[in-house]
Amino acid sequence: MSGTSQINKQAPILGKFASIITFLSIALYFTGWIYRWAYFGFFRIQITSLDFPIESFFFIPIYVFLGNFQALIKAILILALSIVAIFLSHKFLHWRKFPTILSSPLIKELVIVAWILIALFWIARWEGEASAWRAASNNSSLLPVVTLIQPDNQLGLGYNPKDATYASLEKARVIGDVGLLVNKMRGREVKIPGTSSQTGDWRFLIANKGWIYLFQALPPNANHKDRPLVLAIREGDGKQLMILSPTAFEEKSP
Secondary structure, three states: HHHHHHHHHHHHHHHHHHHHHHHHHHHHHHHHHHHHHHHHHHOOOOHHHOOHHHHHHHHHHHHEEEEOOOHHHOOOOOOOOHHHHHHHHHHHHHOOOOHHHHHHHHHHHHHHHHHHHHHHHHHHHHHEEEEEHHHHEEEOOOOOEEEEEOOOOOOOOOOOOOOOOEOOOOOOOOOOOOHHHHHOOOOOOOOOOOOOOOOOOOEHHHHHOOOOEEOOOOOOOOOOOOOOOOEEEEEOOOOOOEEOOOOOOOOOOO
């Protein structure tokens, strides 16, 4: 009888432990997903178009909460506010004397889960957008500067080093706003040594599902409403060359 009684006492403990582990896993994955959603959304890339290992989402919260001191303080404040919100919500349910079903332990637990997920959503979103801004700014970005070389019959953009002219677009067919290509993009895709340029360096964002994503870093005078130009280029058959560097090339004076 004593053995049976001990097992009966341990069962609720094991059940609660399993519930905590399950919720913790959901919270970690949720935080990682929202962070990446906000980060790549800054560059106008849908996270559903990218392919990440599921386990990678569980490690992102480490950076979200401990990546820098400011992020840690912000997370502590938001979680503290969520605790206050949980307390007030429970008091509200008690004071209003709702029916028994609304004041049951299950509803109280759902209130706790809801407020925690709301807090994690905003923490992950703000940190994702802040990280994307740091990556997009030419002065603070740690992403590698990139140089992409492709045959002129595969890409309608780029500098032709042989005769200093742009590749012809006679055989190209454009769908959408031509101004994005002709007015906004053309002439900004290269930085020629020895000439002044007001544009940011081209940097490597990610390679995923056979696509290479490059973006032009924002200049120092950019505001938080600005977004970088992003190129999505299909990986070819080995005819392209990408050069990655921590910083842009600086021409040395003789």
